Amino acid sequence: MTLVGGGRTGAPDFVREDGVLAYVDVGDLPLESGVVLPGVRLAYETWGELDADGSNAVLVEHALTGDAHLAPGRAREHAPEVERTRAEAPGWCEGLVGPGRVIDTDRYFVVSINMLGGCYGSTGPATPAPSSVDPTGAPWGSRFPFVTIRDGVRAEAAVADALGIRQWRLVIGGSMGGARALEWAVTFPDRVRSCGVVAACAASSAEQIAWGQAQNLALRQDPAFRGGDYYDGEFPTVGLGLARRIAHITYRSAAELQTRFSRDPQPGESVLGSTAGDRGRYKVESYLDHQASKLADRFDANSYLTLNEALMSHDVARGRGTLREALARTRCDWLVAAVDSDRLYFPPESDALCEALPVPVTRQTIHSAAGHDGFLIEDAQLGELVARTVLSSTPAEPSRNSPITP
Amino acid sequence: MTLVGGGRTGAPDFVREDGVLAYVDVGDLPLESGVVLPGVRLAYETWGELDADGSNAVLVEHALTGDAHLAPGRAREHAPEVERTRAEAPGWCEGLVGPGRVIDTDRYFVVSINMLGGCYGSTGPATPAPSSVDPTGAPWGSRFPFVTIRDGVRAEAAVADALGIRQWRLVIGGSMGGARALEWAVTFPDRVRSCGVVAACAASSAEQIAWGQAQNLALRQDPAFRGGDYYDGEFPTVGLGLARRIAHITYRSAAELQTRFSRDPQPGESVLGSTAGDRGRYKVESYLDHQASKLADRFDANSYLTLNEALMSHDVARGRGTLREALARTRCDWLVAAVDSDRLYFPPESDALCEALPVPVTRQTIHSAAGHDGFLIEDAQLGELVARTVLSSTPAEPSRNSPITP
Numbered sequence: 001m002t003l004v005g006g007g008r009t010g011a012p013d014f015v016r017e018d019g020v021l022a023y024v025d026v027g028d029l030p031l032e033s034g035v036v037l038p039g040v041r042l043a044y045e046t047w048g049e050l051d052a053d054g055s056n057a058v059l060v061e062h063a064l065t066g067d068a069h070l071a072p073g074r075a076r077e078h079a080p081e082v083e084r085t086r087a088e089a090p091g092w093c094e095g096l097v098g099p100g101r102v103i104d105t106d107r108y109f110v111v112s113i114n115m116l117g118g119c120y121g122s123t124g125p126a127t128p129a130p131s132s133v134d135p136t137g138a139p140w141g142s143r144f145p146f147v148t149i150r151d152g153v154r155a156e157a158a159v160a161d162a163l164g165i166r167q168w169r170l171v172i173g174g175s176m177g178g179a180r181a182l183e184w185a186v187t188f189p190d191r192v193r194s195c196g197v198v199a200a201c202a203a204s205s206a207e208q209i210a211w212g213q214a215q216n217l218a219l220r221q222d223p224a225f226r227g228g229d230y231y232d233g234e235f236p237t238v239g240l241g242l243a244r245r246i247a248h249i250t251y252r253s254a255a256e257l258q259t260r261f262s263r264d265p266q267p268g269e270s271v272l273g274s275t276a277g278d279r280g281r282y283k284v285e286s287y288l289d290h291q292a293s294k295l296a297d298r299f300d301a302n303s304y305l306t307l308n309e310a311l312m313s314h315d316v317a318r319g320r321g322t323l324r325e326a327l328a329r330t331r332c333d334w335l336v337a338a339v340d341s342d343r344l345y346f347p348p349e350s351d352a353l354c355e356a357l358p359v360p361v362t363r364q365t366i367h368s369a370a371g372h373d374g375f376l377i378e379d380a381q382l383g384e385l386v387a388r389t390v391l392s393s394t395p396a397e398p399s400r401n402s403p404i405t406p
Numbered sequence: 407m408t409l410v411g412g413g414r415t416g417a418p419d420f421v422r423e424d425g426v427l428a429y430v431d432v433g434d435l436p437l438e439s440g441v442v443l444p445g446v447r448l449a450y451e452t453w454g455e456l457d458a459d460g461s462n463a464v465l466v467e468h469a470l471t472g473d474a475h476l477a478p479g480r481a482r483e484h485a486p487e488v489e490r491t492r493a494e495a496p497g498w499c500e501g502l503v504g505p506g507r508v509i510d511t512d513r514y515f516v517v518s519i520n521m522l523g524g525c526y527g528s529t530g531p532a533t534p535a536p537s538s539v540d541p542t543g544a545p546w547g548s549r550f551p552f553v554t555i556r557d558g559v560r561a562e563a564a565v566a567d568a569l570g571i572r573q574w575r576l577v578i579g580g581s582m583g584g585a586r587a588l589e590w591a592v593t594f595p596d597r598v599r600s601c602g603v604v605a606a607c608a609a610s611s612a613e614q615i616a617w618g619q620a621q622n623l624a625l626r627q628d629p630a631f632r633g634g635d636y637y638d639g640e641f642p643t644v645g646l647g648l649a650r651r652i653a654h655i656t657y658r659s660a661a662e663l664q665t666r667f668s669r670d671p672q673p674g675e676s677v678l679g680s681t682a683g684d685r686g687r688y689k690v691e692s693y694l695d696h697q698a699s700k701l702a703d704r705f706d707a708n709s710y711l712t713l714n715e716a717l718m719s720h721d722v723a724r725g726r727g728t729l730r731e732a733l734a735r736t737r738c739d740w741l742v743a744a745v746d747s748d749r750l751y752f753p754p755e756s757d758a759l760c761e762a763l764p765v766p767v768t769r770q771t772i773h774s775a776a777g778h779d780g781f782l783i784e785d786a787q788l789g790e791l792v793a794r795t796v797l798s799s800t801p802a803e804p805s806r807n808s809p810i811t812p
Contacts, residue, residue, distance in 0.1 A: 033678045146679045206663035206690040210655045213691045216682075217648050223629050228683065242623050246652060249616045254752060257612035263721060272439045273552045276622075276715045277634065284612040285619045309682045315669060343749065346660060 018047040018105065019073020019087045021121050026158040029116075032318075035145045039130040042159050043121025044068055044113040047097060048105040050164060057165040058108045059156075060093055061173030061180040063376075064247070064307055065299055067120035068112040071097040071105070095379030102383035102391065108169065113159050115180065116152040117144070117306035125302030126231065142228030144306060148313040149176070153183040160191065170390050172196030172335070174375035174382075175345065176307065179204075179314040182353075186316050189331045194390035196335040198382065199342055199366075199375040201349035202323050202356065203315035208344065211250055212312040215243035219301050228302050240301045241292030243308075248291045253341040253371035257284055323356040330358060335389040337364040337382065339374035364389070424453040424511065425479020425493045427527050432564040435522075438724075441551045445536040448565050449527025450474050450519040453503060454511040456570060463571040464514045465562075466499055467579030467586040469782075470653075470713050471705050473526035474518040477503040477511070501785030508789035508797065514575065519565050521586065522558040523550070523712035531708030532637065548634030550712060554719040555582070559589040566597065576796050578602030578741070580781035580788075581751065582713065585610075585720040588759075592722050595737045600796035602741040604788065605748055605772075605781040607755035608729050608762065609721035614750065617656055618718040621649035625707050634708050646707045647698030649714075654697045659747040659777035663690055729762040736764060741795040743770040743788065745780035770795070 026040040045068040050057060060070050071091035075084040097103045097110055114122040125144035128137040160168070171192050173181040178200025185195040204212070222239025224230055249257075261284035265271045269280025281289070320326035336354050338347035347363065354361045366381045368374025375382065432446040451474040456463060466476055477497035481490040503509045503516050520528040531550035534543040566574070577598050579587040584606025591601040610618070628645025630636055655663075667690035671677045675686025687695070726732035742760050744753035753769065760767045770791045774780025781788065 033680055035680050142683055143681060146682050146685055148678070203669055205660060206667040206669065206688070207655065207660040209669065209688050210651075210663060210690050210694055213688075213694060214648065214651050214655065217651070218624060218627070221624070221627055221644055221648060238627055242620065242627060245616075245620050245623070249613065249620065254611060254613040254749075257616060261612040263609055263612065263615065272554065272719065274439055274441050275549060276552050276711050277548055279552055279715070282612070282615050282619075282718075284616050288616055288619060305682050309685070312688075313678065343660075 017074065017076050017079075017087070019045050019069060019071060019089075019091065020075050020079070020083060021045055021068065021086075023121065024159045024162045026155050029151065029155050031145055031151045032148045033146050037123070037145050037147070037151075038132060040116065040123045040155055041127075042113055042116065042123070042155055044111055044159050045070065045073065046112075046163070047071060047073055047110040048108055050109040054164050054166055055169060056108050057160075057163070057168050058103055058110045059160075059168050059171040059181075059184070060097060060103065060110060060112045061171065061177035061184075062092070062112060062115065063173070063175035063177045064311060065295060065304070066092055066177065067118070068114045069120075070094065070110065070112045092376070093379075096383050096386065102387045103170075109165075111159070111163065111165075113156050115176075115307060115310070116155045117147050117303060117310060119300035119303035124300065125228065125306055126300045139231045141231060141302060144228075144302060146313075147306060147310050149179045149183050149310050150187060150318075152310060153180055153187050156180075156184070157188060157191070165191075167191045167193055170194040170196060170386075172198065172386065172390070173200070174198035175200055175372065176311045176314075179311060179316075182316050183314075185330045185332050186320070186326055189329045192330075192332045194333040194335070195330070196337070196386060196390055197350070197353065198335070198337045199339050199345045199350075199372055201345055202327075202353045203317065204312050205349065209312050211246065211344070212308050215246050215308055216305055218242035218246060219305055222301075225301060228305070230301070235296075236301045237293075237296035240296045240299065240304060241289075243304060244292045244295040245288045248288060250344045251372045253343060253369060255341070256369045256371060259369070260284075261287060323352075324358075327356050328358050333390055334359070334361045335364060335385055336361055337366055337375075337385055339366045339368050339370075339372060339378070341369055341374060342372045344372045423480065423482050423485075423493070425451050425475060425477060425497065426481050426485070426489060427451055427474065427492075429527065430565045430568045432561050435557065435561050437551055437557045438554045439552055443529070443551050443553070443557075444538060446522065446529045446561055447533075448519055448522065448529070448561055450517055450565050451476070451479065452518075452569070453477060453479055453516040454514055456515040460570050460572055461575060462514050463566075463569070463574050464509055464516045465566075465574050465577040465587075465590070466503060466509070466516060466518045467577065467583035467590075468498070468518060468521065469579070469581035469583045470717060471701060471710070472498055472583065473524070474520045475526075476500065476516065476518045477507075498782070499785075502789050502792065508793045509576075515571075517565070517569065517571070519562050521582075521713060521716070522561045523553050523709060523716060525706035525709035530706065531634065531712055532706045545637045547637060547708060550634075550708060552719075553712060553716050555585045555589050555716050556593060556724070558716060559586055559593050562586075562590070563594060563597070573597050573599055576600040576602060576792075578604065578792065578796070579606070580604035581606055581778065582717045582720075585717060585722075588722050589720075591736045591738050592726070592732055595735045598736075598738045600739040600741070601736070602743070602792060602796050603756070603759065604741070604743045605745050605751045605756075605778055607751055608733075608759045609723065610718050611755065615718050617652065617750070618714050621652050621714055622711055624648035624652060625711055628707075631707060634711070636707070641702075642707045643699075643702035646702045646705065646710060647695075649710060650698045650701040651694045654694060656750040657778045659749060659775060661747070662775045662777060665775070666690075667693060729758075730764075733762050734764050739796055740765070740767045741770060741791055742767055743772055743781075743791055745772045745774050745776075745778060745784070747775055747780060748778045750778045
C-alpha cells in the first residue's frame with residue numbers, strides 16, 4: 001500500500017493539513033465473495049497529530065451517505081482555494097471532533113475514511129475501472145463488485161498501516177459507521193483498544209434488509225439507472241430521491257414528524273386537488289422532497305446501492321460461529337449506545353449485542369424524540385457518553401479482558 | 407339512485423343471493439374538491455336478510471386493497487358458474503361474518519361496499535369515462551378525480567338508501583375501513599347506531615402521509631404508469647409492487663419479520679454475489695417479492711393511487727372545527743381498538759380518538775406480534791371485542807348520548 005497526497009506519518013516533509021482529503025493505495029483487495037477488486041484506493045482525512053508511540057489515533061466511521069469530513073480543518077498555506085474552502089467547511093461530526101471537543105484534536109490524531117464503494121474519493125462504482133477490467137477506463141458502474149462491511153474494514157486496515165497506526169485508541173461510528181466499528185473490533189482485535197457502536201447492531205435485521213430492498217428497487221426502477229451504467233447520460237436522481245425518502249422516514253420517528261409537520265399543507269398549496277396528480281403537497285411531503293433532492297445532488301446512485309448492500313450484508317458473526325463466539329475474540333472496551341426512539345435500530349438490538357460481548361457492558365441510551373437520526377442530532381449526549389466510557393482515563397466498568405496497551 | 411342487478415329491499419322478486427356483487431347507480435356525486443363526478447356506480451355484496459323494520463343492517467368497510475367479498479355466499483341457482491364460484495370463494499372477513507359468527511348472517515343483514523375509486527366493481531380510474539367526459543369511452547385514467555374518504559362515504563349513503571337502510575346497526579372497519587366507519591358516524595350521525603374503528607385514527611398522521619407519498623412515487627416512477635393512462639398497454643406492475651412492498655413492511659412488525667425470516671437466505675440462493683446485481687435474495691426479500699406480485703396481479707395501480715390519496719386526506723375534523731367539535735355530533739356506541747404492535751396506526755392515536763369522543767370510551771387492544779395486520783389476523787380477538795361492545799345486547803359502557811332506536 002502507498003500513501004498518496006499529504007503524508008501524515010511524521011515524515012520530515014510533514015505538513016499539518018487538517019480535514020483535507022488524502023489517499024492510500026490499497027492495491028488488490030480480496031473480497032468475501034471470492035472476487036478480487038483490483039486497484040483499490042481509499043480516501044481519508046485526518047485532524048491533529050499522531051503521537052510518537054502511535055497510541056492516540058481515533059477512527060470515526062461514517063454512516064451510509066456520510067463522508068470523511070468530520071470537522072473543519074486547515075489546508076496547507078498555498079493550497080488551491082477549492083481545497084482550502086473544502087477543508088474549512090463544516091463537518092458532520094464537528095460537535096464531537098475538534099480542538100477542546102470530546103474527541104480532542106489537540107490530543108488525538110483523528111482519522112476518517114470514506115468507505116470502500118463510496119463516492120467521496122474512495123474506489124467505488126463511479127471510479128474508472130482499471131485497464132485490466134476496461135481498456136477504455138469507463139467507470140465500474142454495474143461491474144463494481146459486491147462488497148461487505150468486512151471487506152470495507154479490511155481495506156481500511158491498509159490506511160492504518162500507511163499512517164503507522166498499529167492500534168486505534170478508539171474506533172467509533174453510528175448506524176453503518178457502528179457496523180464498521182464493530183467489524184474492526186472483531187476482524188482486528190489487537191488493533192482496537194476501544195470500540196463505540198452507536199445506533200447499530202451485530203447483524204442487519206430482517207426489517208433492515210426489507211427496507212434496504214425497497215430502497216434498492218426504488219433506485220433500480222428509475223429508467224435513468226440503466227442497470228447501473230448511467231455515467232454517460234442522465235443520472236437516476238428520481239430513483240435515488242425515492243430511496244432517500246424511504247430511508248429518511250425510517251431515520252426519524254412518527255412522533256417527531258407529527259410534532260413538526262402534522263397534517264399541515266405546504267404554505268400556498270392545496271392538498272385537495274381536482275385529480276390525484278394535481279394536488280398540492282403536505283408539509284411533510286415537501287420536507288421529504290427536500291431531503292431527496294439534497295441527497296440526489298451530492299450522492300452517486302451506484303454508491304448508494306453498493307453501500308446499502310454492504311449494510312444489508314452486515315453480520316459480524318458470519319463465518320465466525322455464534323455471535324458470542326465471534327465476539328469472544330475482541331479485546332477492547334466498549335460503548336454501545338442506542339437512541340431511545342430509534343425504530344430502525346431498536347434499542348433491544350443494542351442490548352443483544354451487549355449480552356453477547358465477552359465483558360460486561362451496559363447499553364447506554366441517547367434520549368431523543370427524533371428516532372435513529374438522534375445519534376447525529378444529540379451530539380452533546382453522545383459526547384458525554386464517549387467521555388464517560390471509552391475515552392475516560394478511569395473507565396467506570398473495567399473489562400474482564402485487559403485492553404492491550406500499545 | 408337506482409338498484410342494478412339483484413334487488414335486496416324485500417321487494418317481491420327478492421332472491422337470496424349472498425356474497426354476490428350487485429350495484430347501485432349513485433349518479434352525479436359532488437366531491438369535497440368542488441368537482442362533480444358523473445355517473446357513479448358502487449358495487450356491494452350482502453349476506454342475510456334485512457328485517458322488516460330495517461334495524462339489523464351491518465356495514466363492514468374494507469381497507470386499502472380490500473374488496474366487498476367478506477365471506478363465502480351463495481349465488482342464485484342458475485347463475486353462471488363464474489358467479490357461483492366467486493360467491494362461494496373465501497372472504498377476507500369470514501372469521502367474523504357468517505352464520506353463527508359474531509356478525510351473524512342469520513341475524514344481521516351484512517353489507518360491504520367497494521370504495522369509490524376502487525377496482526372491484528365501483529366506479530374508479532379503470533372505469534370507462536362517461537361520454538360527457540370522453541366520447542370514446544376510454545377509462546378515466548389520469549382524469550379520475552381526487553376523492554376523499556368523506557366523498558366515498560357520501561356515495562355509500564346512496565347504497566344504504568337503495569337497500570332501505572335508514573340506520574346501520576353497526577358500521578365497522580379496520581385501517582382505511584376504520585377511517586370510513588368513523589366518517590360514517592360523523593357525516594351521518596343519525597344513520598349509525600354503533601361504530602367500530604379498528605387500527606385506525608381520526609386523521610392520517612404526518613408519518614402515514616409520508617409513507618403514502620413514497621408509495622405513490624413508487625407507482626408514478628414506473629415508466630409503464632405513463633401518468634396514469636396505461637390501460638392500452640403494459641400495466642405498471644413493477645411500481646405497484648414496490649408500493650406494496652413499502653406498505654407491507656409498515657403493516658408488519660420488526661419483531662415478527664425477525665422471528666419469521668431473520669437473515670436467512672432464500673433456499674438455494676447466495677446473498678453474497680459477485681456484483682450487487684447478481685446476488686441471491688434473503689428470505690424476507692422473497693416474501694416481499696411474493697406480496698408485491700400477489701397485489702400487482704389483482705389490483706389496479708390507479709385505484710391504489712386514488713385510495714391511497716383518499717386515505718392520506720383522511721381527517722374527520724376537516725371543516726368541522728376541532729376534533730372534539732367534529733365528534734360531538736356523533737350519537738353512536740363505539741368500539742375503538744388498536745393492535746398493540748401496530749407501528750403504522752399507533753395505539754396512542756386510538757387513545758386520542760377516544761379522548762375526543764363525546765361519550766366515555768375505553769380503547770380496546772388486540773394483542774398480536776404482527777403489527778398493523780394484526781387486525782386481520784386476530785379475528786377471534788376482534789370478534790370477542792365486537793361481541794362485548796358494539797354488538798352486545800347489554801352494553802358494558804352505556805353512552806351518555808342515548809343511541810337512536812330505529
